[in-house]
Amino acid sequence: MAHVKVKELVAAxxxxxxxxxxxxxxxxxxxxxxxxxTFVALTEAMDQNTALSAEIEKLCGVIKK
Known part of the structure; x- marks a missing residue:
């Protein structure tokens, strides 16, 4: 089976x-x-992870200065 996006698979x-x-x-x-x-929850978790990672990186930069 060819690669199908989650939304396309759900619709099919x-x-x-x-x-x-x-x-x-x-x-x-x-x-x-x-x-x-599950896909929506995973996407939201990944977005939160990215945001928190950026925040941690920013805070680490403040601490090192």
């Missing part, structure tokens, strides 16, 4: 779900939903 899962048997469709939607939420 929701698009494919109606063509599946009911139990499989629900499972597909549940997995897509969890993937979407």
């Amino acid at each position: 899962a929701y698009t494919a779900a109606p063509e599946l048997p009911p139990a499989a469709a629900q499972l597909m939607k549940d997995i897509a939903s969890r993937l979407d939420v």
Whole structure:
């Protein structure tokens, strides 16, 4: 399978779900939903990490002077 972005994968899962048997469709939607939420949480955590890293670097520069 080619590299697919998370948002594209989630959209494809929701698009494919109606063509599946009911139990499989629900499972597909549940997995897509969890993937979407996990990706958002990961992105937010990475943004916080970047911001805190910059702040620490700035504070270390102040201390060294």
